[in-house]
Amino acid sequence: MSAAPDLDDEAASRLRRLDQRYTRARRTLVGVLASAESPLSIPQLLARDRALAQSSAYRNLAVLEQAGVVHRIVGSDEFSRYELAEDLTRHHHHHLICSRCGEVQDFTAPASIESDLDRALQRVAAQHGFDPDHHRLDLVGTCANCR
Amino acid sequence: MSAAPDLDDEAASRLRRLDQRYTRARRTLVGVLASAESPLSIPQLLARDRALAQSSAYRNLAVLEQAGVVHRIVGSDEFSRYELAEDLTRHHHHHLICSRCGEVQDFTAPASIESDLDRALQRVAAQHGFDPDHHRLDLVGTCANCR
DNA sequence: ATTTATGCAAATCGTTTGCAAACCT
DNA sequence: AGGTTTGCAAACGATTTGCATAAAT
Numbered sequence A, B: 001m002s003a004a005p006d007l008d009d010e011a012a013s014r015l016r017r018l019d020q021r022y023t024r025a026r027r028t029l030v031g032v033l034a035s036a037e038s039p040l041s042i043p044q045l046l047a048r049d050r051a052l053a054q055s056s057a058y059r060n061l062a063v064l065e066q067a068g069v070v071h072r073i074v075g076s077d078e079f080s081r082y083e084l085a086e087d088l089t090r091h092h093h094h095h096l097i098c099s100r101c102g103e104v105q106d107f108t109a110p111a112s113i114e115s116d117l118d119r120a121l122q123r124v125a126a127q128h129g130f131d132p133d134h135h136r137l138d139l140v141g142t143c144a145n146c147r
Numbered sequence C: 001a002t003t004t005a006t007g008c009a010a011a012t013c014g015t016t017t018g019c020a021a022a023c024c025t
Numbered sequence D: 001a002g003g004t005t006t007g008c009a010a011a012c013g014a015t016t017t018g019c020a021t022a023a024a025t
Helices: A005-017 A024-035 A042-048 A054-066 A111-127 B005-016 B024-035 B042-048 B054-066 B111-127
Strands: A070-074 A080-084 A094-098 A104-107 A131-142 B070-074 B080-084 B094-098 B104-107 B131-142
Touching: A005 A024, A005 A054, A024 A042, A024 A054, A024 A070, A024 A080, A042 A054, A042 A080, A054 A070, A111 A131, A111 B111, A111 B131, A131 B111, B005 B024, B005 B054, B024 B042, B024 B054, B024 B070, B024 B080, B042 B054, B042 B080, B054 B070, B111 B131
Parallel strands: A094 A131, B094 B131
Antiparallel strands: A070 A080, A094 A104, A131 B131, B070 B080, B094 B104
């Protein structure tokens, strides 16, 4: 339930930048996400720690997202899912999204693909006058459990 | 408002496969989407043709999606957006998603990127026991209008 | 004529918000 | 103390659904 000390430090620091506190409830959210093996929906988060209140979870995840501590994923089912921001977990990755059960699993793409992709997307963005923030590369299909 | 004849034919045929009819309301939806330059949300669809009823639009888009006539896009705002299926419009493409206003714009990636990507994703899916349906490559950022 | 689609209004459900109490500094 | 965060319960809003009527075959 508790996260690596540097993770907590970094989360606290990012929150402070927005004049936000790293409270117990927020620590709990970060801890649960840190120990999760895949992005979690709010019902899943609440189930993993009964001390979490639903409305506060929504509010705190929004704050943590603004602070760049967590990242929100819109999958194929009706729930948003959350995971720690990539730069807090050390690797850039993408998602396998099951259109049957909604579960989301991480995967990484070969570095060569990533860099080619980045270059191509940069060019596309420029052509369209678009200011890119990040890219999403998801594979949608049926997960091993649902096959 | 009316679509190319072969588009209507193909839509009708795909619906028939599911024992569904290609009714006037469904024709209207397909027609509006065919004449749109980008994916449309339901409020946008309703605004473009006052003859469309909201509940029927939701129901019909779900049917059209099952039939493989339209494709649903989950963007960054609270609305789903719809566009004609790729194999009805002849080109594989991706989306620029504006996190400010929610608008979605199409773009195409270089063929070499696409084929490399496909090959890499195929391998990833196999490794995870995942049965892939399609991939999503989106660029999230701020569109020209919102900059 | 019989089955299927439509449209209105009401229900659903993930998410948001008002507000008084609890918490932090 | 003085402001922020919390948690409950109520509100919100995109989407779904029940049901009586209209359309399609």
